[in-house]
Amino acid sequence: MTTTATNTPTPELSGGALKRQLARAMRRQKIRALLLTAPLLAFIILGFLMPIGSMLMRSVDNSIVEETMPRTVVALESWDVTSTEIPSEEVFTALAADLQIAVENRSALVFARRMNYELAGFTTMVRRAQRAVRSWDIENDGPFREQFIEAHAGWGELETWQAFKTYSSPVTAGYYLAAIDYTMISGEIEPIPENRSIYLMLFWRTAWMSALICFMTLLLGYPIAFLLANVKERYANLLLILVLLPFWTSLLVRTSAWKILLQEQGVINQLLVWVGIVADDNRLALINNKFGVIIAMTHILLPFMILPLYSVMKTIPPSYVRAAKSLGANDWTAFWRVYFPQTIPGIGAGAILVFILAVGYYITPELVGGPSGMFISNRIAYQWNSAGNWGLVGALGSILLAAVLVLYWVYDKIVGIDNVKLG
Amino acid sequence: MALPSYASPAQKIWHYSYLTMCGLIFFFLIFPIVVIIPLSFNAQDFFTFTPEMLALDPAGFSLKHYVDFFTNPDWTQATYNSLVIAPMATLVSVSLGTLAAVGLSQSHVPFKRVIMAILISPMIVPLIISAAGMYFFFSAIGLQGTYWGVVLAHAILGIPFVIITVTATLVGFDRSLTRAAASMGAGPLRTFFKVQLPLILPGVISGALFAFITSFDEVVVVIFVGSAGQQTLPWQMFTGLREQISPTILAVATLMVGLSILLLATLEIMRRRNERMRGMTPG
Numbered sequence: 257m258t259t260t261a262t263n264t265p266t267p268e269l270s271g272g273a274l275k276r277q278l279a280r281a282m283r284r285q286k287i288r289a290l291l292l293t294a295p296l297l298a299f300i301i302l303g304f305l306m307p308i309g310s311m312l313m314r315s316v317d318n319s320i321v322e323e324t325m326p327r328t329v330v331a332l333e334s335w336d337v338t339s340t341e342i343p344s345e346e347v348f349t350a351l352a353a354d355l356q357i358a359v360e361n362r363s364a365l366v367f368a369r370r371m372n373y374e375l376a377g378f379t380t381m382v383r384r385a386q387r388a389v390r391s392w393d394i395e396n397d398g399p400f401r402e403q404f405i406e407a408h409a410g411w412g413e414l415e416t417w418q419a420f421k422t423y424s425s426p427v428t429a430g431y432y433l434a435a436i437d438y439t440m441i442s443g444e445i446e447p448i449p450e451n452r453s454i455y456l457m458l459f460w461r462t463a464w465m466s467a468l469i470c471f472m473t474l475l476l477g478y479p480i481a482f483l484l485a486n487v488k489e490r491y492a493n494l495l496l497i498l499v500l501l502p503f504w505t506s507l508l509v510r511t512s513a514w515k516i517l518l519q520e521q522g523v524i525n526q527l528l529v530w531v532g533i534v535a536d537d538n539r540l541a542l543i544n545n546k547f548g549v550i551i552a553m554t555h556i557l558l559p560f561m562i563l564p565l566y567s568v569m570k571t572i573p574p575s576y577v578r579a580a581k582s583l584g585a586n587d588w589t590a591f592w593r594v595y596f597p598q599t600i601p602g603i604g605a606g607a608i609l610v611f612i613l614a615v616g617y618y619i620t621p622e623l624v625g626g627p628s629g630m631f632i633s634n635r636i637a638y639q640w641n642s643a644g645n646w647g648l649v650g651a652l653g654s655i656l657l658a659a660v661l662v663l664y665w666v667y668d669k670i671v672g673i674d675n676v677k678l679g
Numbered sequence: 680m681a682l683p684s685y686a687s688p689a690q691k692i693w694h695y696s697y698l699t700m701c702g703l704i705f706f707f708l709i710f711p712i713v714v715i716i717p718l719s720f721n722a723q724d725f726f727t728f729t730p731e732m733l734a735l736d737p738a739g740f741s742l743k744h745y746v747d748f749f750t751n752p753d754w755t756q757a758t759y760n761s762l763v764i765a766p767m768a769t770l771v772s773v774s775l776g777t778l779a780a781v782g783l784s785q786s787h788v789p790f791k792r793v794i795m796a797i798l799i800s801p802m803i804v805p806l807i808i809s810a811a812g813m814y815f816f817f818s819a820i821g822l823q824g825t826y827w828g829v830v831l832a833h834a835i836l837g838i839p840f841v842i843i844t845v846t847a848t849l850v851g852f853d854r855s856l857t858r859a860a861a862s863m864g865a866g867p868l869r870t871f872f873k874v875q876l877p878l879i880l881p882g883v884i885s886g887a888l889f890a891f892i893t894s895f896d897e898v899v900v901v902i903f904v905g906s907a908g909q910q911t912l913p914w915q916m917f918t919g920l921r922e923q924i925s926p927t928i929l930a931v932a933t934l935m936v937g938l939s940i941l942l943l944a945t946l947e948i949m950r951r952r953n954e955r956m957r958g959m960t961p962g
Contacts, residue, residue, distance in 0.1 A: 282787060286787055288782070290789065291782070293779045293788075296775040296776060296798065297794060297797065303832075303835050304800070304812070304813070307812040308804065308809065309812075310815065311812040476704050483698075498705050498709055501939065501943060504946075505936055506892075506913070506939065508932075509712070509932040512916065512920050512924075513711040513715050513932065515920060516715065516726045519726065521725070521726060523714060523727055555708065616806060617805075619917065622921070623920050633805055633806075636808075637899075653805075653811060656805055657804065660803060664803050
């Protein structure tokens with residue numbers, strides 16, 4: 257609708273006056289639209305976008321070191337990270353003073369835990385030093401260097417001080433480096449040992465398994481969408497229910513169904529044994545591995561592929577294929593050269609949607625994946641729950657989120673967010 | 680889809696093998712959901728069909744897993760929690776979402792694309808990231824581990840669905856109806872409740888169903904934002920599945936399949952009503 261329709265020009269309104277009135281009406285309409293949207297927009301920004309933003313900010317936040325150890329950080333400024341000797345007595349005196357205050361504030365172990373993410377064993381070092389430092393008198397009991405090394409030999413090692421110096425700034429790239437299996441303890445960025453690197457492998461696994469799942473849903477979804485689009489509408493509606501029922505069924509129910517079906521004593525193995533393909537004492541391991549995740553997630557995400565494909569295929573006029581055939585194309589040529597290219601928007605929409613949803617999956621890999629079928633989300637949850645390394649959670653999360661947002665942007669370009677359809 | 684009478688044998692073979700393939704894919708879609716229903720009546724604590732069940736012997740079947748579900752306080756409490764959280768979350772997302780969708784459907788909305796992208800984003804962002812973010816935020820404002828914290832978190836997750844479904848119904852909405860109402864002296868509120876809302880109701884209801892099922896089926900965010908007092912049904916299922924599976928899960932799963940059939944049927948009725956209202960005949 258246009259505003260002109262509501263404001264039919266009356267004879268006394270001419271030229272400029274009419275224009276002004278139209279502009280005012282338009283402005284009022286815009287403001288009304290924005291006011292209607294405002295409460296929800298504020299709710300989403302406050303309750304969703306800003307929390308995520310601040311969580312991701314933790315990935316670079318390193319202020320804890322400077323806050324708990326201000327004197328040591330200053331004293332370390334004159335010490336060169338490439339030096340081959342441990343810092344001078346001055347730094348150790350500052351450390352003793354800082355540590356005494358930190359013990360009182362109960363912040364020493366928080367600091368220790370943060371450093372421990374970079375250098376294993378740091379917590380023990382701080383704990384030992386903490387015990388010793390309580391009784392020291394900063395003014396008179398020096399020099400402290402030997403006393404620290406006596407409390408824990410780690411204080412005399414170069415690596416400790418390199419890590420301390422490297423991670424003394426309030427902002428760090430350390431968590432991001434850790435998220436891609438690098439470290440910069442010695443001041444230089446270097447890969448961590450193979451046997452401890454895990455994140456790049458997990459990102460890669462998440463990506464290729466999602467791509468495979470995406471391909472599987474396309475492979476299974478395309479024929480179904482084609483069938484739905486080409487049978488009589490009455491049958492199509494009935495068959496559509498078979499697609500929509502899994503779509504509406506709880507994700508947990510579907511995951512648990514697969515867990516129950518695929519387990520060693522489950523229905524699939526029971527069937528295979530009964531048919532005689534598999535020996536009773538040699539049942540297949542279908543679960544707690546990649547296979548289980550791929551099967552279950554293909555099943556769960558299949559409707560997300562079928563529905564966009566179907567909505568595109570429905571709009572393709574059958575006369576095109578008929579025209580191609582009447583011009584001499586065989587079935588395959590007519591399909592491949594005429595029909596298939598018209599379905600590409602649907603393939604794009606379905607594939608991106610399935611891929612976006614798959615890379616963020618947590619529940620299904622957690623329940624049927626086992627260690628070898630774990631996705632990056634599961635590792636993030638582990639870091640959050642068990643390790644409590646929130647900086648790393650932020651870093652891993654923002655890498656994952658960046659990937660998803662790029663795909664979301666592509667999806668918007670191809671499909672348009674306002675064209676998303678559900679059911 | 681019917682084969683023409685002049686089809687060659689090769690075309691016939693292809694046609695029937697294609698239909699068989701489709702049949703198998705439909706089987707793959709439905710089988711896992713259907714198979715848990717008979718398994719839930721197993722008299723044994725097994726997850727497979729016992730010989731008695733295969734022989735259709737009544738002794739092989741029982742309702743004991745259902746009895747456990749309805750009497751075990753773990754499950755009844757979880758069901759209760761789900762039933763008080765989901766409707767409230769639905770109410771919040773539907774009221775705010777419908778309002779915003781009506782706003783967005785006006786012509787000449789500035790920044791429409793950006794606003795749309797922001798409002799749909801909770802559906803796209805990986806749940807684990809949303810959950811971690813909301814945990815810190817809700818802890819900071821003292822809502823972590825409270826009923827309202829979980830309700831608000833679930834409302835946020837449900838909003839994209841409400842926006843999508845309501846916007847879709849508004850596309851076909853005839854604007855001259857609101858103008859007619861206004862010209863007869865109805866205020867904006869009255870026009871909305873008496874004219875616009877009844878017409879877009881099918882979209883609002885499907886949005887509400889989506890929002891409800893989102894909350895009713897949600898695990899990750901509730902684990903982060905909630906505490907033991909908000910342990911919902913999916914949470915209880917998730918814990919049960921991760922540790923040791925009790926066969927009661929089969930009964931719960933069956934009941935939840937029943938619920939989704941119910942929702943699907945409601946949605947189908949809504950869709951037909953919507954088409955009828957727009958002057959189209961239901962297919």
